[in-house]
Structures are given as structure tokens and as C-alpha cells.
Amino acid sequence: MSFIVVERPRENVALVTLNRPERMNAMAFDVMVPFRESLEAISNDNSVRAVVITGAGRGFSSGADQTSAGSPPHIDGLTRPTVALRAMEMLDDVVLTLRRMHQPVIAAINGAAIGGGFCLSLASDIRLAAPEAYFRAAGINNGLTASELGLSYLLPRAIGSSRAFEIMLTGRDIDADEAARIGLVSRIVAGEDLLEEAFDLAQRIAMFSRPGIELTKRTLWSSLDASSMSQHMNQEGLGQLMIRLMTDNFEEATLARREKRDPVFRDTR
Known part of the structure; x- marks a missing residue:
């Protein structure tokens, strides 16, 4: 067993x-x-x-x-x-x-x-x-x-x-x-x-972006240990910028809403 x-x-x-x-x-x-x-x-x-x-x-x-x-x-x-x-x-x-x-x-x-x-x-x-x-x-x-x-x-x-x-x-x-x-x-x-x-x-x-989900989980957990709000906001911002600049996920989400369909996130450009 x-x-x-x-x-x-x-x-x-x-x-x-x-x-x-x-x-x-x-x-x-x-x-x-x-x-x-x-x-x-x-x-x-x-x-x-x-x-x-x-x-x-x-x-x-x-x-x-x-x-x-x-x-x-x-x-x-x-x-x-x-x-x-x-x-x-x-x-x-x-x-x-x-x-x-x-x-x-x-x-x-x-x-x-x-x-x-x-x-x-x-x-x-x-x-x-x-x-x-x-x-x-x-x-x-x-x-x-x-x-x-x-x-x-x-x-x-x-x-x-x-x-x-x-x-x-x-x-x-x-x-x-x-x-x-x-x-x-x-x-x-x-x-x-x-x-x-x-x-x-x-x-x-x-359904959502893999790096988006992974970074959200990491950021939520790290918030429990953050020594200050400003320090934590820096970490949040870096994660957001990384995905925004390195993938076309934002453009796909915008297009999917316009076309009334579920987005398909590629997590790349």
C-alpha cells in the first residue's frame, strides 16, 4: 500500500x-x-x-x-x-x-x-x-x-x-x-x-500566465517577511515589469477582451 x-x-x-x-x-x-x-x-x-x-x-x-x-x-x-x-x-x-x-x-x-x-x-x-x-x-x-x-x-x-x-x-x-x-x-x-x-x-x-502565477505566489509569500511597504513594492514592480517587457501577455489579454474570448498566454514574445 x-x-x-x-x-x-x-x-x-x-x-x-x-x-x-x-x-x-x-x-x-x-x-x-x-x-x-x-x-x-x-x-x-x-x-x-x-x-x-x-x-x-x-x-x-x-x-x-x-x-x-x-x-x-x-x-x-x-x-x-x-x-x-x-x-x-x-x-x-x-x-x-x-x-x-x-x-x-x-x-x-x-x-x-x-x-x-x-x-x-x-x-x-x-x-x-x-x-x-x-x-x-x-x-x-x-x-x-x-x-x-x-x-x-x-x-x-x-x-x-x-x-x-x-x-x-x-x-x-x-x-x-x-x-x-x-x-x-x-x-x-x-x-x-x-x-x-x-x-x-x-x-x-x-489558465493564466505561468510566470505571472509563479511570481504572484512568490510575492504574496515574501510580503509576509517584507521589512517595509516600499521595499515590497519594489519587488512587485520588478516582477510586473519583467513579464510586461519579456512577453506579449498584456497585448494578448487586451486583444482577447476585444474579441470576447479567453486569452492564450504564450509567456514569450
Whole structure:
């Protein structure tokens, strides 16, 4: 049985499914290592223009596997402290891999997104939720910190600091309705329609210019780290100028509107 299933449900769209439903797609290393490898391969697949990730069964991902997490790779001869460091580094890299993928990533959150699973959803670019979805920063409930895998960085930027502090310090669940109300997810979609809605969204994104989409994703993420608005506006302007000067996309969009058709972007001159 493969713990990661990669499919191509629509043209230019890849679907990546965490496929260990009996463990609520927990983040054991035998799941996360192939997940990261699959994401890296898809990022370099130029036929893929948008990516959807989801979980099999009732959950998106329940976070750390508390029963059988396995071991990270390449740890022969290492002692426990170093193994722990390598394990955390490997899990961190899964979240960073999602963030740096060339294509936009849509999380179709079908159920529980707990702990590290919460982090996976936040590292995605767009989040859609089924009514059954819920989120929990679980570390605090387990006698640890609620900060892991970038959660304390990503959550305040997604929903604001006060809400993030309360959610992380209390360990309470956020159901789908609240998640939509506070902007944690874009919208709620009936469970049976969740993937089709995600595929429709992915295909709409795939219609546009490839460098336009890639630069927009990069610019949105870099805005979270920008030290000033003027610095960030410089980056925005350079991206806009690059595509405007190096492609005929703007002329094609103008012509397509005049001819009442969809544009076909060549991304070149």
C-alpha cells in the first residue's frame, strides 16, 4: 500500500493524497518522506500548473503519529539528540517544500487538521474546508508548546495575532464555520463536492500566465517577511515589469477582451 497517492484528475492539475486513513494520515516518517519527495517531483513537473492536497478517509492529517512514527532517514550512528534534530529538520522541510513549490497549492481539508496537519494546511496557498473539517494546535494539549513546524509564524499572519494567541494557548478546536468566519479557510464546500471545487479552482489558476502565477505566489509569500511597504513594492514592480517587457501577455489579454474570448498566454514574445 502506498501512503502517498499522486493522480492527475484534470489537465495541468496534480492531486496528492495522504493515504493512511486508518491512522488519520498521521505524520509518520514513512508517510512524510514520500510526501516530500512527491511534492519535489511535482514542483519540477512543468506539465503541472496547480496542485491539490488532501487526506484519505475522515481526516486531512492528525499530526504526529503517537504510536508508530518510525525513524527519519540517514541516522545510522547518530545518538538520540541528533536523531531528534534530524527528525525535526525533515518535518520542517516538508512545510518549507509546500511553500516553495513553483505551483500554487490548494489544501482540500476534508476532516481533522491537528498539530502538524494544521501546519500543512497553513503552508498551502489556498484552503477549502468540508463542513467536517476542524483545526487544533495540539501541542499545548500534550504538555508541549503549541509552536511547531512554522505554526506560530503562519497562524498570526493568516488570522491576526490575538486570535492566534488564543487558539494556540487554549488548544481548542476551530470548526469549519469559525475557520471560514476568521479567514483561516477561503470557504466551506460540501464534502462530496470538495475535490471537484478544488479542481475547478486549480484549473482556473492554470489558465493564466505561468510566470505571472509563479511570481504572484512568490510575492504574496515574501510580503509576509517584507521589512517595509516600499521595499515590497519594489519587488512587485520588478516582477510586473519583467513579464510586461519579456512577453506579449498584456497585448494578448487586451486583444482577447476585444474579441470576447479567453486569452492564450504564450509567456514569450
